[in-house]
Amino acid sequence: xxxxxxxxxxxxxxxxxxxxxxxxxxxxxxxxxxxxxxxxxxxxxxxxxxxxxxxxxxxxxxxxxxxxxxxxxxxxxxxxxxxxxxxxxxxxxxxxxxxxxxxxxxxxxxxxxxxxxxxxxxxxxxxxxxxxxxxxxxxxxxxxxxxxxxxxxxxxxxxxxxxxxxxxxxxxxxxxxxxxxxxxxxxxxxxxxxxxxxxxxxxxxxxxxxxxxxxxxxxxxxxxxxxxxxxxxxxxxxxxxxxxxxxxxxxxxxxxxxx
Amino acid sequence: xxxxxxxxxxxxxxxxxxxxxxxxxxxxxxxxxxxxxxxxxxxxxxxxxxxxxxxxxxxxxxxxxxxxxxxxxxxxxxxxxxxxxxxxxxxxxxxxxxxxxxxxxx
Amino acid sequence: xxxxxxxxxxxxxxxxxxxxxxxxxxxxxxxxxxxxxxxxxxxxxxxxxxxxxxxxxxxxxxxxxxxxxxxxxxxxxxxxxxxxxxxxxxxxxxxxxxxxxxxxxxxxxxxxxxxxxxxxxxxxxxxxxxxxxxxxxxxxxxxxxxxxxxxxxxxxxxxxx
Numbered sequence: 044x045x046x047x048x049x050x051x052x053x054x055x056x057x058x059x060x061x062x063x064x065x066x067x068x069x070x071x072x073x074x075x076x077x078x079x080x081x082x083x084x085x086x087x088x089x090x091x092x093x094x095x096x097x098x099x100x101x102x103x104x105x106x107x108x109x110x111x112x113x114x115x116x117x118x119x120x121x122x123x124x125x126x127x128x129x130x131x132x133x134x135x136x137x138x139x140x141x142x143x144x145x146x147x148x149x150x151x152x153x154x155x156x157x158x159x160x161x162x163x164x165x166x167x168x169x170x171x172x173x174x175x176x177x178x179x180x181x182x183x184x185x186x187x188x189x190x191x192x193x194x195x196x197x198x199x200x201x202x203x204x205x206x207x208x209x210x211x212x213x214x215x216x217x218x219x220x221x222x223x224x225x226x227x228x229x230x231x232x233x234x235x236x237x238x239x240x241x242x243x244x245x246x247x248x249x250x251x252x253x254x255x256x257x258x259x260x261x262x263x264x265x266x267x268x269x270x271x272x273x274x275x276x277x278x279x280x281x282x283x284x285x286x287x288x289x290x291x292x293x294x295x296x297x298x299x300x301x302x
Numbered sequence: 303x304x305x306x307x308x309x310x311x312x313x314x315x316x317x318x319x320x321x322x323x324x325x326x327x328x329x330x331x332x333x334x335x336x337x338x339x340x341x342x343x344x345x346x347x348x349x350x351x352x353x354x355x356x357x358x359x360x361x362x363x364x365x366x367x368x369x370x371x372x373x374x375x376x377x378x379x380x381x382x383x384x385x386x387x388x389x390x391x392x393x394x395x396x397x398x399x400x401x402x403x404x405x406x407x408x
Numbered sequence: 409x410x411x412x413x414x415x416x417x418x419x420x421x422x423x424x425x426x427x428x429x430x431x432x433x434x435x436x437x438x439x440x441x442x443x444x445x446x447x448x449x450x451x452x453x454x455x456x457x458x459x460x461x462x463x464x465x466x467x468x469x470x471x472x473x474x475x476x477x478x479x480x481x482x483x484x485x486x487x488x489x490x491x492x493x494x495x496x497x498x499x500x501x502x503x504x505x506x507x508x509x510x511x512x513x514x515x516x517x518x519x520x521x522x523x524x525x526x527x528x529x530x531x532x533x534x535x536x537x538x539x540x541x542x543x544x545x546x547x548x549x550x551x552x553x554x555x556x557x558x559x560x561x562x563x564x565x566x567x568x569x
Contacts, residue, residue, distance in 0.1 A: 319524055365514055371480065
């Protein structure tokens with residue numbers, strides 16, 4: 044089976060070599076939602092069917108729960124997330140003074156835990172971290188992706204673009220080879236989407252759970268037979284910065300559902 | 303506490319057929335998968351779901367590993383009296399998680 | 409990792425090993441019938457559900473998407489024609505599959521207080537196959553409906569590390 048997909052990858056690489064890699068034109072920007080079957084779309088749009096809402100529910104409970112040696116809850120500082128967190132996921136990653144580089148939403152939650160709650164960081168892809176991230180991002184659902192215009196993050200975003208366009212792995216493919224040059228075509232039974240981050244964290248039927256954008260990016264890297272960056276690697280934040288710029292204007296869908 | 307989403311109408315007319323939807327966070331691990339080290343992941347599923355209303359069990363289900371993770375079940379009930387509709391999910395270890403919702407019937 | 413198609417092939421070696429171990433232990437496992445090593449067939453599973461009663465076509469409608477993007481969550485709706493009165497209603501609805509490692513999917517217990525014999529859920533399909541819904545009526549009769557789905561697999565496989 045793996046050999047088969049390897050062959051499919053080589054076929055795609057061949058197609059890609061013929062099509063010049065170009066960015067997305069404005070009019071053709073489409074969320075991954077548009078490429079799904081009506082059944083999977085219905086799973087996302089109906090909150091009572093969307094399994095991702097289980098993580099939103101958990102996040103809502105964690106938001107209220109005092110944590111760490113400071114025994115303070117997220118709500119202790121930020122109050123009602125419905126009032127204070129709207130639009131945050133639409134503009135993240137943002138520049139973090141303390142570390143001198145951009146930080147993503149999950150990173151911000153963990154740095155808040157360390158600095159304010161004086162609690163241990165939550166593990167990457169743990170239900171708790173995913174739940175809080177999903178809950179916060181959910182407060183921006185329906186808002187257009189609007190990356191921060193902070194000059195300090197520009198070099199990191201540029202690095203993200205470079206990573207997006209760099210060929211990697213044994214299949215020698217870049218993100219752009221598939222998601223810029225061949226979106227809308229098929230790889231095996233699946234449509235190749237444009238790779239927008241506007242639904243994350245999201246519920247993938249393949250995962251049978253909610254997962255982060257970094258988990259998805261690692262899957263892609265493994266798919267092209269490259270060594271994936273570790274969870275929390277700065278390269279992932281840079282990539283996310285570029286992906287958010289590329290997705291500017293698309294609505295936040297968190298929690299999205301994807302096959 | 304149970305991580306469950308249930309959808310019950312807040313109000314109904316007596317005799318009205320209402321739709322109920324229930325979903326609980328659970329991996330529904332089949333027992334047929336292998337983990338990263340090649341060892342099989344032990345089975346862990348919700349085995350039974352039951353809904354109680356107005357004095358008795360009105361709906362139940364026996365679940366097998368072919369039920370999706372985070373099992374979702376939608377069914378109907380006849381609104382007979384105001385009160386709690388209770389939901390109970392019992393797993394392989396025999397542990398039961400319960401949630402309830404109120405419905406006012408006029 | 410989440411690919412249900414992997415599970416099918418994995419179940420057999422484990423059971424063979426168990427049988428082997430049992431044989432070495434000197435237990436009476438000389439000639440287990442072939443069926444003990446495999447799952448019951450779709451028909452056998454339905455027979456267990458009905459107790460061997462005749463199953464008629466009709467009165468049940470099983471809705472299943474013909475093309476499935478991911479077999480981990482396939483939405484199904486089963487509806488039976490029944491007045492759902494105290495005297496005449498659906499007692500049970502069983503759902504069975506052809507090619508998963510186990511034939512049973514779910515068994516719903518309904519009654520006159522259900523109002524309608526209609527249930528929706530999400531199921532796992534390891535591969536393209538036939539699914540059958542069987543309803544047991546309060547008069548003891550069994551009715552069934554079958555549908556099949558083509559399950560496509562994701563092109564990008566999950567991290568196993």
